[in-house]
Amino acid sequence: MITAKRSANVKINFEINAWKYMRLSAILLVPLVWIHSIINTLVTGPENINLGYVAMHWANMGWRIYDILILAFAFSHGVNGLRQVLFDFTTNTTTRSILNLVMLVFWLALSIVGATAIIGGIKN
Amino acid sequence: MINNIIHGITGYIRYRGGAGHMTFLMHRISGIGTLIFLSMHILLESTAHYAPHLYNKLNSGLRTPSALAAEILMAFLVIFHGVNGYRIAYFDLFHPNLWAPPSSHQAVRATWIISLLLWLPAFIIMVLHGLHII
Numbered sequence: 164m165i166t167a168k169r170s171a172n173v174k175i176n177f178e179i180n181a182w183k184y185m186r187l188s189a190i191l192l193v194p195l196v197w198i199h200s201i202i203n204t205l206v207t208g209p210e211n212i213n214l215g216y217v218a219m220h221w222a223n224m225g226w227r228i229y230d231i232l233i234l235a236f237a238f239s240h241g242v243n244g245l246r247q248v249l250f251d252f253t254t255n256t257t258t259r260s261i262l263n264l265v266m267l268v269f270w271l272a273l274s275i276v277g278a279t280a281i282i283g284g285i286k287n
Numbered sequence: 288m289i290n291n292i293i294h295g296i297t298g299y300i301r302y303r304g305g306a307g308h309m310t311f312l313m314h315r316i317s318g319i320g321t322l323i324f325l326s327m328h329i330l331l332e333s334t335a336h337y338a339p340h341l342y343n344k345l346n347s348g349l350r351t352p353s354a355l356a357a358e359i360l361m362a363f364l365v366i367f368h369g370v371n372g373y374r375i376a377y378f379d380l381f382h383p384n385l386w387a388p389p390s391s392h393q394a395v396r397a398t399w400i401i402s403l404l405l406w407l408p409a410f411i412i413m414v415l416h417g418l419h420i421i
Contacts, residue, residue, distance in 0.1 A: 187380075189376045196365065196369070200362070204358070212346060213346060214339055217335045244322065253295075280335065285335060
């Protein structure tokens with residue numbers, strides 16, 4: 164039986180941090196996303212979700228912070244995941260740089276739209 | 288470019304690890320599915336702030352049987368991605384030696400069973416909501 168610890172000294176770079184981030188954010192995301200889905204999909208039900216429900220939900224600062232947290236962690240986890248999947252299909256460094264830029268712009272654009280909506284809330 | 292894409296796809300198909308291979312592919316498929324859903328979800332919910340008159344219209348427009356079917360499928364994808372993600376995170380961060388068989392094979396089996404067991408009640412409740420029973 165192999166008992167030797169397999170380890171190597173490697174330089175910490177962006178990809179190693181991204182690898183760790185996927186696993187650490189996963190630990191946080193399961194409770195965040197599942198509680199969000201249980202409350203809105205199973206307890207409330209999609210047929211009962213309307214502008215009034217969102218206004219009531221966002222009247223509570225705690226839920227706004229909760230929604231911002233999901234947006235930040237889930238969307239960054241998702242976009243980085245897509246980046247990793249796309250990297251399976253190209254080893255070309257130029258293509259990978261372009262993909263990185265496209266992913267960054269996509270991530271920033273939707274994060275800004277979502278975050279400003281949550282912060283702005285429902286206008287009367 | 289095209290060769291790389293073909294290489295990537297054939298790699299996905301040819302890499303044969305049995306249940307582990309299925310789970311690897313399913314993690315990617317469920318991840319991409321969830322990201323597509325999340326992107327649309329962000330844009331749709333953002334209309335509550337940016338175009339409130341559109342919000343109720345878009346929401347009630349999504350109460351169709353095909354949308355319900357898509358949401359029930361999404362529920363499985365999210366549950367599977369979470370359970371499988373926990374398996375990966377736990378192994379990688381705390382017990383990398385578990386990656387060796389047979390523990391890795393047992394964990395993959397457990398992932399599918401736990402995911403299906405968690406999905407079943409969600410499936411039933413979502414159908415009941417869809418039929419306005421609850």
